[in-house]
Amino acid sequence: MDTKAFTRALKKSENYNRKGFGHAEEVANVMQSTYQSNLIQELRDNNYTLTRGHVTIKLAKAFGFCWGVERSVAMAYETRQHFPSERIWITYELIHNPSVNQHMRDMQIGFIPVIDGKKDFSVVENNDVVILPAFGASVQEMQILNDKNCKIVDTTCPWVSKVWNSVEKHKKKQFTSIIHGKYSHAETIATSSFADKYLIVLNMAEAEYVCNYILNGGNHDEFMAKFSRACSQGFNPDQDLAQVGIANQTTMLKTETEQIGKLFERTMMKKYGPDQLNQHYQNFNTICDATQERQDAMSGLFDQKLDLMVVIGGFNSSNTTHLQEMAIENNIPSFHIDSAERILPDNRIEHKPLGRDVEITEGWLPENKIVVGVTSGASTPDKAVEDTINKILAMKSV
Numbered sequence: 001m002d003t004k005a006f007t008r009a010l011k012k013s014e015n016y017n018r019k020g021f022g023h024a025e026e027v028a029n030v031m032q033s034t035y036q037s038n039l040i041q042e043l044r045d046n047n048y049t050l051t052r053g054h055v056t057i058k059l060a061k062a063f064g065f066c067w068g069v070e071r072s073v074a075m076a077y078e079t080r081q082h083f084p085s086e087r088i089w090i091t092y093e094l095i096h097n098p099s100v101n102q103h104m105r106d107m108q109i110g111f112i113p114v115i116d117g118k119k120d121f122s123v124v125e126n127n128d129v130v131i132l133p134a135f136g137a138s139v140q141e142m143q144i145l146n147d148k149n150c151k152i153v154d155t156t157c158p159w160v161s162k163v164w165n166s167v168e169k170h171k172k173k174q175f176t177s178i179i180h181g182k183y184s185h186a187e188t189i190a191t192s193s194f195a196d197k198y199l200i201v202l203n204m205a206e207a208e209y210v211c212n213y214i215l216n217g218g219n220h221d222e223f224m225a226k227f228s229r230a231c232s233q234g235f236n237p238d239q240d241l242a243q244v245g246i247a248n249q250t251t252m253l254k255t256e257t258e259q260i261g262k263l264f265e266r267t268m269m270k271k272y273g274p275d276q277l278n279q280h281y282q283n284f285n286t287i288c289d290a291t292q293e294r295q296d297a298m299s300g301l302f303d304q305k306l307d308l309m310v311v312i313g314g315f316n317s318s319n320t321t322h323l324q325e326m327a328i329e330n331n332i333p334s335f336h337i338d339s340a341e342r343i344l345p346d347n348r349i350e351h352k353p354l355g356r357d358v359e360i361t362e363g364w365l366p367e368n369k370i371v372v373g374v375t376s377g378a379s380t381p382d383k384a385v386e387d388t389i390n391k392i393l394a395m396k397s398v
């Protein structure tokens, strides 16, 4: 499929909108009252620090709603204003945040149901309005909606589109896209739909496995078993790894994305020689600023003595999980929650340890003086951070 021609034609269609509907001002007021917080403003004005009684809160200097998410949520509100009585759908969660998604439901915006792991577009009727979320939608999904003559409101973050453009460039030169991401994540599914040949690597260990295969060969069947759900149809590691381009899920750990890019660069240089590198390796910088800033701000918190960290964000939010990973790497006890409601009476917290299911920890807040680091993922409103801080203060009887 010529994905470039399809998306170009779609963007010219009168059923397609990616600029909003001119209700930005009214929506800004609603967003302000629903998601903003006075307490967070106070923290910002006080060098991101708040001390009350025995508790000091240290807030990361970049946290919460990123530009792309804020834009996507605002466009969803605008869409409802512009189409007050039409049926409106979102192809997936608008963003990975339960309270924002609940607000969407409250506005009678439906989510395309998923049955046996597959989205069921049969609920969408001709002329319905469909919102594409911040992390985009696959070309095949856009095609289904276009065939149904739907009005498409595309809130895909421009940073994500930038990755898609890189993948288009790889395809043009018949390169295989190596995507650093999670093969089941909606953004990576969308990104891979633009590629001809692709391979998704989750982390450095998988990248090393692939690079070792490029340099030394290996067991074809073992390779295919390992990446069976993470490569394009008909992928053959013995033929399709001679020319590679790097792409990424925008919310992965930026240091890891950079390391993976460098590893492939070194590998291709070793295999083909430095003068042939451009014929075998392509990399465009597609690490999103917001992800980078939140991870840098998290590192900044580690310069101070913290007793523990609270990381707020959806449990399926990739960028939030990476913030949690950073706390663990720095040996700081860290609690990942998706809302303040997870903080329970009697000094208990219901949280999600990395790679495990949600569990309850008792006595999570130490006695006496404490310094608590707080951050939140790119899809978390300030209000959720405020509620969390207030609950911590209340638990410490402040």
Ligand code: SF4
Pocket: 066, 067, 068, 069, 134, 135, 157, 158, 159, 160, 250, 251, 288, 289, 290, 291, 319, 378
């Ligand atoms: S994290 Fe980056 S790529 Fe993702 S929505 Fe936010 S600004 Fe866009």
